[in-house]
Amino acid sequence: MTFVLELEQLQHRYDEHAVLHGIDLRLPAGEFAALIGPNGSGKTTLLHCLAGIQRPSAGRVLIGGHDIVRAPLAAKQLLGFAVDPARLPPLLSGRECLRLFAGARGLGEIPASTLALAETLSLSPMLDRRIGQYSLGTRQKLAIALGLLGEPPLLVLDEPLNGLDPLSAYALKRHLQQLARERGTTVLLATHSLDVAERFITRAVLLMDGRLRREWQAAELDAIRADPQRSLEQSMVEALAG
Numbered sequence: 001m002t003f004v005l006e007l008e009q010l011q012h013r014y015d016e017h018a019v020l021h022g023i024d025l026r027l028p029a030g031e032f033a034a035l036i037g038p039n040g041s042g043k044t045t046l047l048h049c050l051a052g053i054q055r056p057s058a059g060r061v062l063i064g065g066h067d068i069v070r071a072p073l074a075a076k077q078l079l080g081f082a083v084d085p086a087r088l089p090p091l092l093s094g095r096e097c098l099r100l101f102a103g104a105r106g107l108g109e110i111p112a113s114t115l116a117l118a119e120t121l122s123l124s125p126m127l128d129r130r131i132g133q134y135s136l137g138t139r140q141k142l143a144i145a146l147g148l149l150g151e152p153p154l155l156v157l158d159e160p161l162n163g164l165d166p167l168s169a170y171a172l173k174r175h176l177q178q179l180a181r182e183r184g185t186t187v188l189l190a191t192h193s194l195d196v197a198e199r200f201i202t203r204a205v206l207l208m209d210g211r212l213r214r215e216w217q218a219a220e221l222d223a224i225r226a227d228p229q230r231s232l233e234q235s236m237v238e239a240l241a242g
Ligand SMILES: Nc1ncnc2c1ncn2[C@@H]1O[C@H](COP(=O)(O)OP(=O)(O)OP(=O)(O)O)[C@@H](O)[C@H]1O
Pocket: 014, 017, 019, 037, 038, 039, 040, 041, 042, 043, 044, 045, 046
């Protein structure tokens, strides 16, 4: 099997503070995976390492076989990363920002798929306003639209449901699920919303204190969904306690 994303013994430290302690993870095409874990367990750090925002202290990140440190351009061409909404440029409009990202991705114009997603997320009416005037949820929607622009084979999103109203959150989950199922897109999202994880994903990965504590594959998630006595939340609590 070939993998879209491979983490090999990934380690990261901030100065003396070791945060990731040798993470191994492989995701094939079409996998919709949730990265779950307590506050401070290292989820954002892991996503930043795999997106090339933080340089790993040791180990490797391969995207489509390209090393994010040695061949960042080739690796990043395959990656869509939803940036932190707080870092969006306040003086640009959403449309200007989308055009900028489309240009950086080598696309002439904002793709129709992005405009359709903006419509689905009820972002369209805000696109010609300055980002500085956006609410938290609207910034989040724009960050997601930027991350998904061009529909690259690997999508990485950090807490994308933060600030989204229930309708938009549902639309986003369905959209990501469709991309994974119909286009073979690999999705990795960090979330504390275990209900999302349970209902939509094909794999869950639990991080604790910078180590992979437990993985749930599709068959086990199906079994959890089929049993009203079980939930991913309960299973996660047991894994953390054990
Ligand atoms: N820039 C930084 N400099 C120093 N330490 C950091 C930095 N960013 C994160 N950390 C530390 O790394 C550890 C992991 O943080 P990280 O943000 O990756 O966790 P997380 O699982 O995403 O947490 P949360 O669920 O609260 O978002 C924490 O102990 C945090 O204090």
